[in-house]
Amino acid sequence: MTQQFDVAVLGAGPAGAEAACVASEIGLSTVIIDEATAAGGQVYRAPAARSSRPDPHHAEGDALRRRLDASQATRRFGDRVWDIARTASGELAGYELSMIGANGLETVRTRSLIVATGATERFYPRPGWTLPGVVGLAAATILLKSSRVLPGSNVVVAGAGPLLSLVAHLIIEAGGRVAAIVDVSSLKEWTALVPRMAARPDLLFRGLAWQLEVARKKIPVYHGFDVTRVLGETGVEGVEIARTGSADETGSHGRTVISADAVCLGYGLTPATEVYRLLGASHVFDPARGGWIPELDTAQRTSVPNLYGAGDGAGLLGAAAAPMTGSLAALSAANDLGKLSASTYSSKATQLRAQLAKASRFGEAMAHVARPRPFLVKGIPDATIVCRCEDITAGEVRAAVEAGAKNINALKFATRCGMGPCGGRMCGEAAASLMECNGIERTCIGQFTARPPLRPISLGTVTGDFQYSDIPLPEPAPA
């Protein structure tokens, strides 16, 4: 059965949920789809099990879920969109979403599509990073927020970006032990951001409170340091760290070893651009927004008709700005469908843009500390695995670049880097950074071509129940 909507929203984080609420308030028939079983995205992820006491971490998420529940939008959670195609051009332009829901395969048609698929974690590989016990920073927040599961009994929290202090705080709060915090950003870099962070005194204050907590617990904090190696044979036994910029030095000079049985490691966030790429939208490389992002106008329109971007997936601005981009995308979709008068649109959009500018200041500061830092892979040894799906090492990537691969798809063809089940989500940034360290511009390196399925899907789900005679076999070409 095919359902038809005016607007489909992909992703039910703060941007997508707001977009769906606004679109349905305007009177557009709206569907919101998320592969998670509840709205909230990563930032407001719903707890796996409810405890009786109110949990402050879930207050904002609960409010978002209540607002979405009260809306007229059709909610499709736990469902997976695996392919999207443009159906026609001109007046009839729209999108066909191939989905796997509770009842198997189905198709949803929509005139407009708002993409709010968030961001994925950026990894820079280090020797030992594939050992059990190494957990992404964002992944650790999921473990801790939704299930209060500790990554280990003595955890190093390392990498770059605002998730470092959040993860440390969540571990302490859950009764765990933080062995050390290793932050690529220097104290000076953080201090320089305070004026922008002051746009959200509440968040700035919260961050300072977490730092006091860390100081009270006498947790060592290494600013301007990076993990150069994860130690251990069958699991994490510790990390070796060094001052950033000295990563290409050989020998153990200036290196410190910290014992731990788990490492939460991550280097910021990368906008999840698969859907935009799949639909052929233009992209720009903007390190201040997380790297490759769809090219948007001031109304959240992409270069593809009736395709809109919102939230961190369209450029990192953080959770505070996300609802405004979602709201603006919904208003623009309504306006473009002729369902909102020009004057209403323009007054609402103007108001939103002012709010967005203010809300973005804090998010911009966070995106800055979480920016791509390609030089952090410069010194990694050749034997280090870069693509863990296909076991491709840094040496193989470097050799392919040496042999003439100038963009990331040629690298993929030559080495299989990015061909595995993760679709390049884990290795793409690392591989591109290695290419960049070899003197190729990011604009030339480009992005992996996006292909369906958007996530691996079972072949049996696509084929369903069928008879041989159901397969339409056209007459063969001449022998």
Add this chain to the structure above:
Amino acid sequence: MNQQYDCAVVGGGIMGAATAIRLAEGGMRVLLCEAQQLGMGASGVNAGTLSLQIKRVSLMPYALRGHAIWAQAGDEVGFKESGGITLAFTEHEAEILEERMTARINAGAPIEMITGERARELEPHLTDRIVSASYCHADGYANSSLTGAYYRRKLIAAGVEVLELTSVDEIEPTDGGITLRTGDRLHTARRALLATGAWTKEISARLGVPLPIRVRINTVSVTERMPKLAKKVIGHATGLLTLKQSTNGTVLIGGGWQGTGTPEAGRGQVAAETLTSNLRLAQYALPELVDARIVRCWTGFEANSPDFLPMAGRLPGWDNLFVLCCVRGGYTIGPYMGRLMGDYILGREPELPLFDPIRFLENHEQATSPSH
């Protein structure tokens, strides 16, 4: 006028690269321009099947020679002579299979007809609903994604000047030669070859000689790594399935099911409906695929001519501009077609006849008469 090159080749797929290498080996100064990087179009995204069972009868001599070239390339392109089985699931398909394979056997392909039972002895994971089958020990596959890296090495070794990520914006006749414009650069050559695959349709039209090319948008899918399910290339009597499990365990599924899109608009799109049929046929042949996860599905553009035979010769009306495209089964045959084309441009007698595109021009008898 002094030309920089003896020949400029437009297009860095198998045909363009193989021709360029032949020309350079024949003593010519050769330039090759490729808009992307080498081997990233149809040459690099096809399913890599090297099957004599799905080659056109009239192209069999070419296919046998192309196959031998890939065998020589060996590990560099992931060549594997695994053998191949083609399946018929109904009486009607069995008739088609018998007829098509008999013609190929007569054309020199080492194919034998076998029973369904025998097919299952060769490949125990196949369905038990096989009515009849054919087998060819010479069939196999290579890893098409290695095409670009392989030819880059060969081109450099042959001394061809290769310009990747370089679009040819204009092709113009100049006194005694051809001028190519790439951005703000001009390259002059005594002659040029269009080895531009599905893009030849639009390019030939721009040059005033619209060739009747039909573009097909073929779909290929790959699964995650699976336990060993098949050692050989599996096909279907209609040609609508190719299936093989690579040494790394992933299963590649093709068969020419159609996606959407045009070469001019960029890459094609997979169509969920035809993909479903393609995967159903694969699962019917190899039932355990039901549990495989599909990791990626993609499309590649294939150029076809109205008679399904190649276009290989002079672009009608041009003395020094050549065209090579529309080779069905081009992955297998391409390396050999490039050699033939190279020989033709070098002024040698090709070992096997080429396929003059002039046959598609209206009243071409009259058009060719002045040259007789």
